[in-house]
Amino acid sequence: xxxxxxxxxxxxxxxxxxxxxxxxxxxxxxxxxxxxxxxxxxxxxxxxxxxxxxxxxxxxxxxxxxxxxxxxxxxxxxxxxxxxxxxxxxxxxxxxxxxxxxxxxxxxxxxxxxxxxxxxxxxxxxxxxxxxxxxxxxxxxxxxxxxxxxxxxxxxxxxxxxxxxxxxxxxxxxxxxxxxxxxxxxxxxxxxxxxxxxxxxxxxxxxxxxxxxxxxxxxxxxxxxxxxxxxxxxxxxxxxx
Amino acid sequence: xxxxxxxxxxxxxxxxxxxxxxxxxxxxxxxxxxxxxxxxxxxxxxxxxxxxxxxxxxxxxxxxxxxxxxxxxxxxxxxxxxxxxxxxxxxxxxxxxxxxxxxxxxxxxxxxxxxxxxxxxxxxxxxxxxxxxxxxxxxxxxxxxxxxxxxxxxxxxxxxxxxxxxxxxxxxxxxxxxxxxxxxxxxxxxxxxxxxxxxxxxxxxxxxxxxxxxxxxxxxxxxxxxxxxxxxxxxxxxxxxxxxxxxxxxxxxxxxxxxxxxxxxxxxxxxxxxxxxxxxxxxxxxxxxxxxxxxxxxxxxxxxxx
Numbered sequence: 001x002x003x004x005x006x007x008x009x010x011x012x013x014x015x016x017x018x019x020x021x022x023x024x025x026x027x028x029x030x031x032x033x034x035x036x037x038x039x040x041x042x043x044x045x046x047x048x049x050x051x052x053x054x055x056x057x058x059x060x061x062x063x064x065x066x067x068x069x070x071x072x073x074x075x076x077x078x079x080x081x082x083x084x085x086x087x088x089x090x091x092x093x094x095x096x097x098x099x100x101x102x103x104x105x106x107x108x109x110x111x112x113x114x115x116x117x118x119x120x121x122x123x124x125x126x127x128x129x130x131x132x133x134x135x136x137x138x139x140x141x142x143x144x145x146x147x148x149x150x151x152x153x154x155x156x157x158x159x160x161x162x163x164x165x166x167x168x169x170x171x172x173x174x175x176x177x178x179x180x181x182x183x184x185x186x187x188x189x190x191x192x193x194x195x196x197x198x199x200x201x202x203x204x205x206x207x208x209x210x211x212x213x214x215x216x217x218x219x220x221x222x223x224x225x226x227x228x229x230x231x232x233x234x235x236x237x238x239x240x241x
Numbered sequence: 242x243x244x245x246x247x248x249x250x251x252x253x254x255x256x257x258x259x260x261x262x263x264x265x266x267x268x269x270x271x272x273x274x275x276x277x278x279x280x281x282x283x284x285x286x287x288x289x290x291x292x293x294x295x296x297x298x299x300x301x302x303x304x305x306x307x308x309x310x311x312x313x314x315x316x317x318x319x320x321x322x323x324x325x326x327x328x329x330x331x332x333x334x335x336x337x338x339x340x341x342x343x344x345x346x347x348x349x350x351x352x353x354x355x356x357x358x359x360x361x362x363x364x365x366x367x368x369x370x371x372x373x374x375x376x377x378x379x380x381x382x383x384x385x386x387x388x389x390x391x392x393x394x395x396x397x398x399x400x401x402x403x404x405x406x407x408x409x410x411x412x413x414x415x416x417x418x419x420x421x422x423x424x425x426x427x428x429x430x431x432x433x434x435x436x437x438x439x440x441x442x443x444x445x446x447x448x449x450x451x452x453x454x455x456x457x458x459x460x461x462x463x464x465x466x467x468x469x470x471x472x473x474x475x476x477x478x479x480x481x482x483x484x485x486x487x488x489x490x491x492x493x494x495x496x497x498x499x500x501x502x503x504x505x506x507x508x509x510x511x512x513x514x515x516x517x518x519x520x521x522x523x524x525x526x527x528x529x530x531x532x533x534x535x536x537x538x539x540x541x542x543x544x545x546x547x
Contacts, residue, residue, distance in 0.1 A: 003347070003348050003350070006344060006347040006348060007348070010333075010336075010340075010344050013340070014333055014335055014336065017335055018335065076334075077333065079330075080330040080331070080332070080333070080334060081327050081329070081330040081331045082330070082331060082332065082333055084297065084327065084331065085325065085327055085330075085331030085332070085387070086348075087297070088295060088296070088297070088316075088320055088323065088325040089320055089345065089348045089349065089391075090317065090320045090321050090348060090349060090350075091348050092317055092320075241297065
């Protein structure tokens with residue numbers, strides 16, 4: 001078994017064993033999707049809330065895995081000197097990072113394998129969805145959120161990183177057009193929200209999967225900028241020790 | 242590498258953190274088949290030096306060579322043949338003992354059997370326990386197993402017996418000795434002088450960022466023989482000195498030291514005087530100074546300055 005495969009297996013096994021991360025990456029998205037699809041209290045502006053919610057919750061799932069789960073896990077690994085110890089093995093930093101990325105992709109596949117059928121069960125019937133373009137959006141979103149998560153994890157102390165990642169998750173969830181439409185935000189917040197990676201990814205997925213995008217052209221540009229900028233920032237800020 | 246070339250060569254190493262010089266012109270070597278203990282008070286520069294040797298830190302000046310490689314530029318090649326034991330942590334808290342050892346055996350790919358390794362470090366019954374549930378000593382033994390997974394030619398061990406019970410220390414000491422006997426150059430950083438004394442072939446003593454002593458245990462102890470004993474707390478030291486002809490110092494409530502080689506005639510005079518005075522003679526230890534005394538002697542000046 002190659003060193004990379006060994007490390008990927010370890011990453012996936014440890015994530016699957018972490019109940020807090022499973023709650024974050026699967027429990028919360030499923031709960032939000034089911035509850036707000038069945039209880040029509042959000043101002044989604046559609047006859048069927050699930051049409052608005054399903055793409056938004058898929059964006060939320062990407063954010064929870066690529067930013068919060070990866071960021072918190074990596075932050076604690078840094079605090080416990082796991083990264084430093086692995087850095088002294090023949091694994092090397094590049095393979096370690098690749099293994100983490102593959103770990104994120106595996107979790108995202110599981111999330112989509114659960115969330116999409118749940119959304120269909122709740123009545124989501126997207127009109128000719130462009131899944132390929134949606135996947136491209138997910139890739140950009142994953143890059144953007146992973147860059148944010150690793151930038152924080154590579155600089156902050158473990159406990160502070162935990163608090164910041166969770167706080168940021170909540171802010172991006174509420175302002176990111178994932179469950180609350182941009183149109184319902186105060187005008188000043190709305191402008192800022194459209195510039196956030198969460199808002200851009202939710203809008204891109206809503207456009208490609210449900211045809212309900214708000215300003216998809218702008219959202220693709222915003223998402224692409226975040227996808228390039230935050231990994232560069234992480235590369236600059238990240239410290240293995 | 243030639244037979245006489247040292248495995249680790251540290252030459253005039255300087256490590257600075259901003260305006261602070263943590264390591265100031267340090268030089269020493271560590272050889273294959275030997276355990277080299279690096280000793281020193283907190284902040285003496287031991288960890289910074291070892292981190293440069295491991296490739297984790299860059300030298301501000303001077304040079305370091307490990308297995309003929311530059312750790313800063315060739316850490317990847319070095320890592321194939323190097324074992325590293327960090328002072329604490331270094332393992333996923335939720336990872337189990339057996340899977341952690343297997344993980345590292347696969348990363349190093351040196352044909353080490355993970356099951357046998359778990360048994361070797363005495364963790365067979367804890368194989369399914371997670372790191373966070375291990376005692377301090379068990380964590381140290383697991384960390385040592387990860388070093389052995391590399392089947393290393395050079396190993397850097399940071400405080401390997403810290404927090405380890407008596408039986409665990411025996412296990413670790415045996416493994417470290419075996420590692421050196423198999424030809425590995427073991428560099429062991431520790432505060433525990435008695436451990437270093439038991440296992441080290443050579444000792445490098447750091448103080449205030451510099452090496453203040455470097456040699457084999459017998460070289461460092463050379464010229465500092467003593468007789469140490471316990472007796473009554475109220476011995477008349479002047480009378481005793483007058484009788485045996487050598488000054489006697491009280492170094493504890495009932496502990497005394499005679500700074501002289503343990504010549505049989507002197508030992509007989511000492512025992513005779515104590516018997517005449519009706520004092521007991523207990524816990525006699527005669528010969529070379531303990532490493533702890535050597536260390537105190539060498540570092541006392543700088544401690545006083547601080």
